[in-house]
Amino acid sequence: MFSGLSAFPLTPMDESGLDETAYIRLIERLATAGIDSIGALGSTGSYAYLTHAERLRTAQLAVKHAGDVPVIVGIGALRTRDVQALAEQAQKAGASAVLLAPVSYQKLTADEVFGLYEAVTRDLSVPLCVYDNPYTTHFEFSDELHGRIAQLPNVGSIKIPAVPADLDAARARVDRLRALIPVNVTIGVSGDASAVTGLNAGCDAWYSVIGGLLPDLAVAITRAAQAGNWQEAARLSEKLRPLWTLFGNHGSLRVVAAMAELLNVVSRPCLPLPLKALEGNDRKIVATLLKELELER
Known part of the structure; x- marks a missing residue:
């Protein structure tokens, strides 16, 4: 579950609520694509914008329509008591694991973040993935803090941000973290543009935004990397270079939302x-890219 390709889909909605039909369609596409897990209610799934009831329904639908694919459910929230309630809710919905980022309004300290994970993992009956996402949380994990948290019960994986583009630097970064965590805790890379480098550097998993919408492409990249065919994995990733550029310029959520609509x-x-999907000229760029990649329908 915490290795290979974990695909993170959108949670499609408007101001009237969750589009259940579209969400089921997304989940079923993933379930038949040969991915290793589904990340429901991640950042791409807009978890921070949903009510507890909406999050429960989303988790239930993901589990119901994922078939045999494990579902990892995001449980991030501002208050520890809410995270604990969401963890219990996700477990009752049938989640195979939970994903937790240290969400905050006030900037958190390392001790506060450790206390959050200590409190939440204490009562878990499923594994937890630590979500290290400074782009959205504005909290910078140190490797030492990761090492402390990884010793807690039920911690199964760490989802790290993009690794350096230089392979030697990426390997050094992964090796530093690996030396501080138990052998049973995996390391997964996010930041789709650096996925191939991360996997080549020793990461066990790719926690993927694009995998949530275009799973076949993400599966092909992942399987090539797992087979040690780094040239093919890099070639497939490079085809998506314009997309990675758009992700960097606008944030992956807005880009993927526009792609899904198109x-x-x-x-x-x-x-x-x-939040809004890309509009205007940026949207036209996405449409052109889909056509060039022969992804349009």
Whole structure:
């Protein structure tokens, strides 16, 4: 579950609520694509914008329609008591694991973050993936803090940000972290543009945004990397270079939302306000890219 390809789909919605039909369609696409796990209610799934009831329904639908594919459910929230309630809710919904980022309004200290994970893991009956995402949380994990948290019960994986582009530097970064965590805790890379480098550097998993919408492409990249065919994995990733550039310029969520709308996989709009998918000229660029990659429908 915490290795290979973990695909993180959108949670399509408008101001009237969750688009259950579109969400089921996304989940079923993933379930038949040969991925290793589904990451429901990650950042791409807009978890921070949903009510507890909406999050429960989303988790239930993901588990119900994922078939035999394990579902990892995001449980991040501002208060520890809410995270604990969401963890219990996810477990009752049938989640195989949970994903937790240290969400905050006030900037958190390392001790506060450790206390959050200590409190949440104490009562878990499923594994937890530590979500290290400074882009959204504005909290910087140290490797030493990761090492402390990884010793807690039920911690199964660490989802790290993009690794350095230089392979030697990426390997050094992964090796530093690996030396501080138990052997049973895996390391997964996020930041899709650096996925191949991360896997080549020793990461066990790719926690993928694009995998949630275009799973076949992400599976092909992952399997090539797992087979040690780094040239093929890099070639496939390089085909998506314009997409990685858009991710860097606009944030992956807005880009993937526009792609999903253009592919008619979801209705427009598909993000909770005030978030919006790309519009105007940027949207035209996405449409052109889909055509060039022969991904349009």
